[in-house]
Amino acid sequence: MGDELIGRLIARLGEGSVRVGADIPAANCEDASHLTPVTPRALLLPRNTEEVSAALAICNEAGQPVVTQGGLTGLAAGAHPGEGEVALSLQRMRGIEEIDPVAGTLTALAGTPLAEVQAAAEEAGFLCGIDLGARGTATIGGNVATNAGGNQVVRYGMTRRNVLGLEAVQADGTVLTSLNKMMKNNTGYDWTQLFIGSEGTLGVVTRVVLGLHPKPVAVETALLAAPSADAALAILARLQSRFGGELLTFEAMWREFIDVAVKRIKLPAPFAESHEVVLLVELGTGDPERVTTVLGELMEEGLIVDAHLAQSGNDAARMWAYRESVYEYGQFQGNQINLDVSLPRGSIGAAVDALREVAAREWPAAVQVIFGHVADSNLHVVVGPLDGGGGFVTPEGKHTVDEGVYAVVRRFHGSISAEHGIGRLKRPYLGYSRTPAELALMHTLKKALDPKGILNPGRVLEPM
Amino acid sequence: MGDELIGRLIARLGEGSVRVGADIPAANCEDASHLTPVTPRALLLPRNTEEVSAALAICNEAGQPVVTQGGLTGLAAGAHPGEGEVALSLQRMRGIEEIDPVAGTLTALAGTPLAEVQAAAEEAGFLCGIDLGARGTATIGGNVATNAGGNQVVRYGMTRRNVLGLEAVQADGTVLTSLNKMMKNNTGYDWTQLFIGSEGTLGVVTRVVLGLHPKPVAVETALLAAPSADAALAILARLQSRFGGELLTFEAMWREFIDVAVKRIKLPAPFAESHEVVLLVELGTGDPERVTTVLGELMEEGLIVDAHLAQSGNDAARMWAYRESVYEYGQFQGNQINLDVSLPRGSIGAAVDALREVAAREWPAAVQVIFGHVADSNLHVVVGPLDGGGGFVTPEGKHTVDEGVYAVVRRFHGSISAEHGIGRLKRPYLGYSRTPAELALMHTLKKALDPKGILNPGRVLEPM
Incomplete structure (x- = not known):
């Protein structure tokens, strides 16, 4: 049956769009989460929405798990392949399709790097409200899937606030099209808002309409x-x-x-x-x-x-x-741990003190730095061994750091993920920030939209 | 069985919180949609979230349809009772629970009128980003349920953008609590975003956390x-x-x-x-x-x-x-028709011309005025007979106007509802703004979250 599935995918997408084994580039075997690379069962490189739809329909019928890949800059292992998964990369679906200067909107294919989107907006006299360090590689589709934050959230909000419309493909291949360019459109459930930040577990984003902003006069x-x-x-x-x-x-x-x-x-x-x-x-x-x-x-x-x-x-x-x-921390740290949490603004000072206490007690030989988008309640914590020395290289080491930091977050009623998402790495801690009723609702939604559980299984929620 | 249900509701909520027949105020028998008033089977007046939960659990078990009521200022018949429905009013759940000046947030019970929310924000040195004409009566819960727009959307966005957290009750009585006060919180599916604008068909909003804004220095x-x-x-x-x-x-x-x-x-x-x-x-x-x-x-x-x-x-x-x-149009028009549509900004001029053509041809004896929040792509159209004269009093008259205006909206790829919502009145036209795949997804979501279809049945979507 294995070969049969690959055969059907090749028959539909063409030889060049289905890679297996050694033909799969190393880049597609990992994201930025520092997990051990895994070669997916196949790498699919669709050229358009119809091919994404066809590929998903074939995989869904076979119950074949699919991991969706954008720029692979995520830190939570959302796009890191799991054993036996088929990787679906949006890398060929790249390009700005339209800038509407009167509506102030930009429409791009999901695989377009954020920096390309920013440059196109700027050239048209506008500003893209999304900006983050990985701009050169991260794709706009990935930004939508993770509801990316970044440096300008205090002014322009998370990715969510910048999205006016989406096209996405459901697990069974159904294409959802809402390429809305209007600021107001109260016509039934806004499924685009549900998909934003769902980390590819409810559907694959293929096109994005962004609302653009006027450029600031000077900075x-x-x-x-x-x-x-x-x-x-x-x-x-x-x-x-x-x-x-x-x-x-x-x-x-x-x-x-x-x-x-x-x-x-x-x-x-x-x-x-x-x-x-x-x-x-x-x-x-x-x-x-x-x-x-x-x-x-x-x-x-x-x-x-x-x-x-x-x-x-x-x-x-x-x-x-x-x-x-x-x-630049790679210069002196081989294996740092990046954490991304939110805290109610009024608790930030006390939480920083608590994080220092935990670090001094639990990992005294390490460097722990704290920085972040404070206006947005968002702190980043980086913990790493000094000068490449031992510690934290093991899953247990990472587990200790996670536990220590998330315990502080829980104490101050914060969030275990401000902007990086849950992926696989934070899944065990989701209950720190969500109630059992909320988790049950998430499972209900996942089951309703992806009954066979083929989309990014094990990310965000336990596998079904 | 009828009396038994009412008996169970009285046993749980108390006599004073369950009204029937002549004890139901006329105000709860209609919203602002100008439909014929309907006395609901009972009017429930819960005092807290636990009572909302208990009431819904009882109704859900019995398959009893429930219509949720806030300030009853909606124009799309979302809160107008249907025959045999139980009305659940949030009017007793009123009050500001907290203002957090450091986080810049306000927490209110859903039945609090918008004007009270605005005044409390102002008193604390902030600005509430939501404002609309019905501010004195419309409730913050209703604003959330309909994703209300208004006068400041160009600056502060729709209600959606101002909401940081919600508490809501599902059809079976499950209480969902996400009273988040942080701007960034990427922890799994954001169900609050799905509930905003779902017009009470997925759950009953009981508490709202708003992000507040700094007051402008001067205007x-x-x-x-x-x-x-x-x-x-x-x-x-x-x-x-x-x-x-x-x-x-x-x-x-x-x-x-x-x-x-x-x-x-x-x-x-x-x-x-x-x-x-x-x-x-x-x-x-x-x-x-x-x-x-x-x-x-x-x-x-x-x-x-x-x-x-x-x-x-x-x-x-x-x-x-x-x-x-x-x-003030009531001074000369008894039965005007209010429409609320969005159009891509670049098409607004042509759409206005088209609306004038339709009016001259189809209802030459009427007044048609056009105004709106143009920065947000939003036009309002009011059509009414001159000086209380005939026309439009019949459902057929309204149907003709709806058809005429929505045909123009469809031609210019607009939306049949910018900010008023779908309710019952616009339900037949939802397909003008949404694809069959989107409608199917909405039905899937409704079925997953409200399997018996008791919440605001027939609003937004066809009854199940």
Whole structure:
């Protein structure tokens, strides 16, 4: 029966679109979750929605599990192949199909990298509201599947808020088309909202319509030092009340994060002294004087204890280098653990203290840094052994770190995933953030939409 | 069996919470859809979520249809009782439970009127992003159930975008609790997003957590005359690119709408001459000079042909009076028909022309006015007989108008409901805006979540 299924897929999609064995590139055998690579039973490379539909119909009939792949930048093992799964990659379905300047919308195939979407929007005089570090590789379809967050959520929201329409294929091959370009469309259940963030377990996204934003007139970038998490939150409140929708970015980096950036990544110290929190802030006012005035007020009140306002694009890039230093940790850490959690804003300071306590007690030999999109309640925690030394290489090591961090999240009524999703890695902890009734409802929805359980089985929910 | 069900409800909720026959107030026998009032089999007045749960469990076991009622301001007959239905009113579940100033969130019971929510947010130094004409009566639960739009959607989005968490009760009485206060929470399927806009057919919303917004520093209000719909859209594009998130309101009123406001409602003419489109614009810049400069540029380019900038709150109120004159049509029209549609922004001018053609041909004796939230693609159309004269009083008359308007919407790939929802009145036209595959998926979801079909049966979808 195995060969028969592959035969049927080849008959429908063509030889070149169905790869098996050694013809499957290594890239399709893993995502960014650091799990052991697995060669899928076959790699499917459909060229259009009709082929996605045909492939799923064939797999569904055979009860063949399918893992959907975009840019493979996910950290939660959502797209990492499981044994015996067929991988369905959207990589050939790439391209901007339309920009409607009057509606302010962009329609793209799901396999289009985010950076391509951003560039097309910019060229048409607009801004794409989605931005994240993996922009060059992550695809817009993957962004939708995971409801990706990123650097501009305080201003433009999660991916969810930027999506106006979708085309998606259900497990049985049914094509759902709602390429809506209108901001308002209250016509029955909005299935697109259910699919966003469902991590490919309810259907395969094939096309995306995004609402675009006007470009900010100008961007002022500043690096601010705050004496505490509460001071950082007070700064946030003030900037929001004084600049409203002009606050574009509000990133926080705790003391240990800046220490690593300076001592290990060798960036210059941002301030003469070390501070509890360093904030990277972007405002789109086009009025640097007004920004200077408000920052001055905050300094007089002691909420900001030191500050730099970028005088040039180069200055701004140097400020962003701190935030992006986390992508350089490979230089000294082979196997770091990336966590992504949300906490109610008022608890962030206490949660950081609790995380430090856990780290000092449970993994004293490691580096633990904390940073994140604080305006969005989102903290990232990276834990890794120092200088490539031992620890955490085993599943047990990772388990200890997960348990330690998620226990803090649970204590403060946070979320075990702010923006990375559940995938396979966080599935055991989903009950920390969801009630039994919610989990039961998720299973009901999964069963209704994918009765044979072929789509990304074991991601988000236990396999059926 | 009938009495037995009522008996069980009384035993569980108490005498005072279950009304029958003449004890049911007239207000609970109709919504704002102008259908013939129907006395429900019983009116349930639960005081808390547990009672909602118990009531639904009893009704579900008996297969008893239930219609959920909030402020009863809906225009699509979603909350209008059907024969033999039990009405479940949230009117006793009223009140603000919490405002969290650090998280910037407000938690309210579903039966709280929107105006109360707005006032509480304001008192705490925030702004509620939801606003609409029926604010004094419409409840926040009803806003969620219908994904209400309104006057500030261009800035703050539909109700969907303002909701962070929900508590809801499923048909069988299961309580779903996700009172999330965090902007980012990617933990499995977001059932709250599926429930928003499902018009009470998937569950009964009992609590709502809203994300609040910083108050704009100041608001500048202007009334602008534009020579065409395309000029209005060009003005919109310019204001969005120059003021970004500071554009709060962008309402358009076509020539016939202003004519009625002046000739029938007796408001003073807004401009010396009559213009194709009059725009009501609000900006939250706190910088009237900058506003004047940009408006001046638009006048030089001929996109704005006349303009007033409000110099006082009274001035602004006089400008809003045009937009709100539509609530006064009862003075000369007994039985107007209200339609609410979306059109891709680029087609709005052509669609208005097409609507005028249809009106001239099909109902020449009527008044037809067009106005709406143009930035959000949303037009409202009101058709009514002149001076209380004949026409449209019959279902056939309404049918003719519906058919005429929705045919135009279909031609321009619009939506038959922008913000009012489907309810019962628009159900026959849902196929104009949704594909057969989408409708089949909606039925699948309904069946999975409400297998006996007791919740708001016949709203949105055909009864099962």
